[in-house]
Amino acid sequence: MEQNKDINQFDIPLAKRTYLKNPNSIPLKKLLIFSPFLILIFSIVALRLIRNLEGGPFIDLIFQVEKIHEHRVLGHLPYNEIPREKLVLIEPNIEVHIDMRDSLLNMREEAKKDGIYLVFLSGYRSINLQNDIFYSLKSKRNQEAAERARVSAPPGYSEHSTGFAIDIGDATRRETDFETEFENTKAFRWLKMNAAKFHFKLSFDKDNKYIDYEPWHWRYEGTIEALKVFENSNRKS
Ligand SMILES: [Zn+2]
Numbered sequence: 001m002e003q004n005k006d007i008n009q010f011d012i013p014l015a016k017r018t019y020l021k022n023p024n025s026i027p028l029k030k031l032l033i034f035s036p037f038l039i040l041i042f043s044i045v046a047l048r049l050i051r052n053l054e055g056g057p058f059i060d061l062i063f064q065v066e067k068i069h070e071h072r073v074l075g076h077l078p079y080n081e082i083p084r085e086k087l088v089l090i091e092p093n094i095e096v097h098i099d100m101r102d103s104l105l106n107m108r109e110e111a112k113k114d115g116i117y118l119v120f121l122s123g124y125r126s127i128n129l130q131n132d133i134f135y136s137l138k139s140k141r142n143q144e145a146a147e148r149a150r151v152s153a154p155p156g157y158s159e160h161s162t163g164f165a166i167d168i169g170d171a172t173r174r175e176t177d178f179e180t181e182f183e184n185t186k187a188f189r190w191l192k193m194n195a196a197k198f199h200f201k202l203s204f205d206k207d208n209k210y211i212d213y214e215p216w217h218w219r220y221e222g223t224i225e226a227l228k229v230f231e232n233s234n235r236k237s
Pocket residue numbers: 122160165166167216217218
């Protein structure tokens with residue numbers, strides 16, 4: 001009797017142990033039954049979250065980077081034409097955006113004080129003029145569009161149509177106008193050192209993978225409007 005009692009005493013804890021496993025398996029079973037529903041609920045929540053994030057700055061940035069890439073034509077970004085009322089004539093044949101006139105003329109004056117003579121070669125160009133330049137030069141030089149685009153923007157894709165771009169030469173080295181050789185002039189060296197003070201920036205530097213180096217081509221970024229115009233261009237670089 002004593003022995004049986006002892007056995008029973010051992011049996012109880014053993015029985016308890018096997019019983020203890022059961023409560024664990026019930027929630028597991030429940031989980032397995034409900035798992036398709038849980039996956040469904042999780043997917044719905046995730047989709048809603050992504051949809052909400054689409055308006056967020058991070059997702060916006062990703063989409064914008066893709067858009068920039070899509071909207072390029074032969075490597076050039078699209079630009080709107082400046083309204084005529086914002087254009088001013090600064091000298092015969094050179095029109096620029098009214099917001100950049102003072103800064104541009106100041107820059108030329110300051111350069112003169114240092115013995116540097118800047119000459120303005122080209123400012124605003126209408127989309128029509130850009131059309132003529134692009135297509136006439138292309139056929140004259142027997143170039144394909146892609147080849148031509150390395151040195152000239154297709155119509156609607158030129159910084160010149162914004163009025164914020166200016167091509168600059170050295171008045172004492174006119175043979176370097178629109179030539180890479182311009183980078184070896186005093187004028188270019190002066191611009192490299194000083195143009196930023198007047199809010200001018202070189203648009204197509206040597207690192208640009210789409211467009212050939214243009215040491216003569218500068219753009220103005222001294223107003224919010226100008227910065228907005230060149231925002232995409234600045235973001236890619
Ligand atoms: Zn230019």
